[in-house]
Amino acid sequence: MARVIVVTSGKGGVGKTTTSASFAAGLALRDFKTVVIDFDVGLRNLDLIMGCERRVVYDFVNVINGEANLNQALIKDKRLSNLYILPASQTRDKEALTHEGVEIVIEELKKRFDYIICDSPAGIEHGAHIAMYFADDALVTTNPEVSSVRDSDRILGLIASRSRRAINNEEPVQELLVLTRYDSERVERGDMLALDDVLEILGIPLLGVIPESQTVLLASNEGVPVILNERSDAGHAYADMVARYLGEERPHRFLTHRKNFLRRMFGG
């Protein structure tokens, strides 16, 4: 049975789209048929991160309005044959995402794919609500910083009360924490919240800690999900995260600060 996974956060700029792209690519690397949907209608970015912006002809809203069928709108990834992207419309607004329309599309995708990743827009309004409404699992993307943690807490409250599973009194949505942009050096200095602080406030299981890394920005600019960069810390962390999601045991890395080679040599 296909699973619907929402990547959400409340706050903007914490790494939802980066996480969506890498998580989807990671599942596809493991031979699962995976589709990633951009719910950020009007501010679409997933196509850029996935490097398919020049191949967008029809989009999610076209499918909802019956102006195109799913096959026309789904973009096959250049690198991974199991990975598809359903881009958002850039010229419309979030109201174009109707409950009925989104439900029909998701039910259709469930027949064809193993995993459906929903990249939520920021905020708690209609766009974010509809992105999480049909979810079975939620990856709550959070930065180690108080405002991001509070917004994640808010989103968790909405998932627990307003998702389809909550409304139908089904088994609750599985909530998992993805702590992104974790800078262990700044945590040690006390500039950033430590992992334990975040876990204590949010009280949900940890799926992965993604270290702050220059390679993330680089990957975004190049349009390659960072998980495909074999020399990136963040890429490795995403690979671990996917493995943990699939039930493997992996120790959490990148939690402590490791002085780099030169600074170790010269005692910096």
Added chain:
Amino acid sequence: MSATTTTNPPEQSPQRAAFELKGSLFTLTIFYLQSSDLAVITQHLRDKIAQAPGFFCHAPVVIDLNDLHDPVDFTALVALLRQYQLIPVGIRHGSEAQSTAALAAGLPLLPKQRAVKRPDTAPEPQAPEKPLRKYTRTRVYSKPVRSGQQLYAPDGDLIIIGTVSGGAEVLAAGHVHVYGSLRGRALAGVHGDNHARIFCSSLEAELVSVAGNYRILEKPSDIAKLHQPVQIYLESERLMIRPLT
């Protein structure tokens, strides 16, 4: 949170509200009506006044209809009572027909008293009525209360087994218990019960309030009490925070 039940911090309401609503308990005189004959009532009232002139002195009274099953002309009765300086504020124990007539005459229905004991002599001024504790229903919630969530127990106590996050708000007519960290706002006794208390396993609250007396925790003396199990209650209008040990 509704502005009707607590005093808002001044910085939250730049413009002062025109009014506030709060609950309170009063001792009222009960007027046990035993006859619907206005002439008889008038006679009795005259006798009472003759015994103690000026005794009633605009006293608010509640008309009790437990002993009377005849229809009553409430408009005339109200006029009569007012003439003798008694101000009827409501009725109780009326039959369905009596209650309808009373409402039509502008008299509200007051709740029934449990186990009605009627004194032998009719109106007994100053008979103290036991204040009824009207709320009883306790709400138990055993999930974390997330930022932006509001949990309200309008008729009784609120028990939360889990943390109350920053930006969340928990309110109760009675006590508030938090078996976890209290990081948001907690308001007990929102209908004005001075005896309501807040209990929590770890105090990290943004704001605490009992019966509209609120406090934000930013003074050094408050900060010393943070991260401790405490109870919060009113002592002569002052909000006290005491360790639970």
